[in-house]
Amino acid sequence: MDDLPGEVPRPPYYETLGIEITEIDSGHATGRMALDREISGTPTQAVAHGGAIASLADSVGYWAVSSVNGFSITPTVDLRVDYLSPATDDLFAEGRVCRNGDKVAVAEVTVSTTTTDIATVRGTFKTSGQTGKSPWTIADSD
Amino acid sequence: MDDLPGEVPRPPYYETLGIEITEIDSGHATGRMALDREISGTPTQAVAHGGAIASLADSVGYWAVSSVNGFSITPTVDLRVDYLSPATDDLFAEGRVCRNGDKVAVAEVTVSTTTTDIATVRGTFKTSGQTGKSPWTIADSD
Amino acid sequence: MDDLPGEVPRPPYYETLGIEITEIDSGHATGRMALDREISGTPTQAVAHGGAIASLADSVGYWAVSSVNGFSITPTVDLRVDYLSPATDDLFAEGRVCRNGDKVAVAEVTVSTTTTDIATVRGTFKTSGQTGKSPWTIADSD
Amino acid sequence: MDDLPGEVPRPPYYETLGIEITEIDSGHATGRMALDREISGTPTQAVAHGGAIASLADSVGYWAVSSVNGFSITPTVDLRVDYLSPATDDLFAEGRVCRNGDKVAVAEVTVSTTTTDIATVRGTFKTSGQTGKSPWTIADSD
Numbered sequence: 001m002d003d004l005p006g007e008v009p010r011p012p013y014y015e016t017l018g019i020e021i022t023e024i025d026s027g028h029a030t031g032r033m034a035l036d037r038e039i040s041g042t043p044t045q046a047v048a049h050g051g052a053i054a055s056l057a058d059s060v061g062y063w064a065v066s067s068v069n070g071f072s073i074t075p076t077v078d079l080r081v082d083y084l085s086p087a088t089d090d091l092f093a094e095g096r097v098c099r100n101g102d103k104v105a106v107a108e109v110t111v112s113t114t115t116t117d118i119a120t121v122r123g124t125f126k127t128s129g130q131t132g133k134s135p136w137t138i139a140d141s142d
Numbered sequence: 143m144d145d146l147p148g149e150v151p152r153p154p155y156y157e158t159l160g161i162e163i164t165e166i167d168s169g170h171a172t173g174r175m176a177l178d179r180e181i182s183g184t185p186t187q188a189v190a191h192g193g194a195i196a197s198l199a200d201s202v203g204y205w206a207v208s209s210v211n212g213f214s215i216t217p218t219v220d221l222r223v224d225y226l227s228p229a230t231d232d233l234f235a236e237g238r239v240c241r242n243g244d245k246v247a248v249a250e251v252t253v254s255t256t257t258t259d260i261a262t263v264r265g266t267f268k269t270s271g272q273t274g275k276s277p278w279t280i281a282d283s284d
Numbered sequence: 285m286d287d288l289p290g291e292v293p294r295p296p297y298y299e300t301l302g303i304e305i306t307e308i309d310s311g312h313a314t315g316r317m318a319l320d321r322e323i324s325g326t327p328t329q330a331v332a333h334g335g336a337i338a339s340l341a342d343s344v345g346y347w348a349v350s351s352v353n354g355f356s357i358t359p360t361v362d363l364r365v366d367y368l369s370p371a372t373d374d375l376f377a378e379g380r381v382c383r384n385g386d387k388v389a390v391a392e393v394t395v396s397t398t399t400t401d402i403a404t405v406r407g408t409f410k411t412s413g414q415t416g417k418s419p420w421t422i423a424d425s426d
Numbered sequence: 427m428d429d430l431p432g433e434v435p436r437p438p439y440y441e442t443l444g445i446e447i448t449e450i451d452s453g454h455a456t457g458r459m460a461l462d463r464e465i466s467g468t469p470t471q472a473v474a475h476g477g478a479i480a481s482l483a484d485s486v487g488y489w490a491v492s493s494v495n496g497f498s499i500t501p502t503v504d505l506r507v508d509y510l511s512p513a514t515d516d517l518f519a520e521g522r523v524c525r526n527g528d529k530v531a532v533a534e535v536t537v538s539t540t541t542t543d544i545a546t547v548r549g550t551f552k553t554s555g556q557t558g559k560s561p562w563t564i565a566d567s568d
Binding site for chain 2: 009010012015016017037038040041043049051055056059076077078079081083086
Binding site: 293294295296297299300301321322323324325326327333334335336338339340342343359360361362363364365366367370 | 435436437438439441442443463464465466467468469475476477478480481482484485501502503504505506507508509512
């Protein structure tokens with residue numbers, strides 16, 4: 001893995017949903033998202049909206065893939081989420097790369113609370129084959 | 143279609159992302175989401191995060207399905223998003239039910255800007271067969 | 285798990301492709317398919333057609349799900365296949381139920397040769413909640 | 427579109443299942459598969475196995491994509507099938523390319539009988555950017 005210089009980037013969307021990337025390693029990443037009211041899909045109780053769960057999974061899958069592609073931009077081609085249980089507590093996600101090809105990579109992400117499996121997710125991402133300075137790296141140096 | 147009494151419900155998550163459901167008709171729904179900085183997935187320019195696009199699509203698909211199931215709660219079983227182009231402008235989504243069974247329904251949702259197809263999405267939703275008062279209706283009367 | 289009386293059923297399609305279900309246990313099933321010319325997707329060499337791989341995975345996932353639903357019929361609602369490598373040898377599949385609900389179940393199936401991961405597959409299946417005589421059982425007694 | 431010289435190729439697997447590609451045009455393809463006993467997934471009546479439906483869809487999607495990529499080989503990256511109704515009659519499929527990029531293409535395929543929608547399918551395919559002699563063309567000249 002190439003080193004990601006400095007902090008993990010945090011785009012506005014992560015701030016909006018409270019997504020944190022907690023670890024990035026070669027082909028592997030983890031993240032979390034607190035069950036705050038902002039991400040609740042129901043008006044009367046805190047249950048994470050499916051879109052918020054998809055967002056956490058996409059983000060963690062992205063960094064797993066990007067980490068083995070020189071931290072170049074690896075756009076999501078498709079994302080598939082299987083929802084297993086309603087999420088009524090803080091969420092943790094763990095992603096790993098299943099396949100890393102010259103055109104596309106596939107990552108698998110599991111989302112859970114400390115007690116319950118919440119979703120199992122797969123995403124296909126474009127890989128650029130770039131290993132040089134990424135837009136993230138460039139952005140960091142601004 | 144049963145009538146949805148009063149306003150379309152707006153859970154906290156819709157407020158967070160700026161998702162608006164603009165129309166709900168029998169097996170059909172539309173929505174929109176402005177390209178504000180809050181939903182941007184890149185630090186330096188406004189490009190909607192894939193998770194925000196998934197969130198809009200899931201929401202619109204949900205209402206298309208719920209509308210033909212007595213506005214009962216119809217949880218998402220799985221969601222599959224194909225990303226076609228980066229989203230650099232306000233987003234519009236249109237969903238329709240492809241299949242409405244006694245156990246599950248399938249909805250198809252297209253997400254676009256005024257000029258560009260952004261994503262094509264399919265979701266499978268549980269259908270309860272309920273036609274009575276839904277949790278949304280109950281929540282409305284609080 | 286309810287016992288499956290007698291032999292695992294073998295519909296015509298299994299014969300056509302050479303699909304064998306080798307084990308069915310509670311929420312778990314395995315199967316195999318030889319790389320014969322009949323399943324080859326290329327005219328000049330033996331490489332399994334993606335549809336044959338999907339067929340093996342669907343079959344194994346089906347039996348994993350059916351085994352925890354009284355061997356009732358559990359039709360496939362949707363199937364998602366990620367192809368990891370070309371299949372140039374005999375294929376083995378292993379499936380397990382990730383979620384078994386009153387309306388739908390989700391199964392995950394991996395397809396591999398003795399040396400290579402070929403595909404990773406997820407399917408959503410309808411569950412009937414039936415635990416009595418299944419159509420398979422009835423067919424067996426004919 | 428480049429011309430496909432001569433007949434549409436017919437690999438062994440098409441013969442096994444009775445898949446015929448009936449038309450290939452720029453980004454568009456059609457095919458059919460008779461409901462013979464060989465593709466039946468049930469022992470007692472003719473109902474097409476889900477894997478056979480996936481196979482027809484994958485094949486038609488493949489040719490839609492390949493037709494706009496110089497008839498180079500465009501391997502399936504992932505395939506997602508939503509089953510809408512049981513198939514109890516001959517099957518027809520129609521595919522079109524939704525997106526054709528330099529790395530991947532996405533195709534959408536609908537499968538139906540003359541009276542009923544059977545499945546709606548999406549596939550992601552690798553695109554090689556090749557426009558020269560394809561393996562199919564080479565095979566034809568043997």
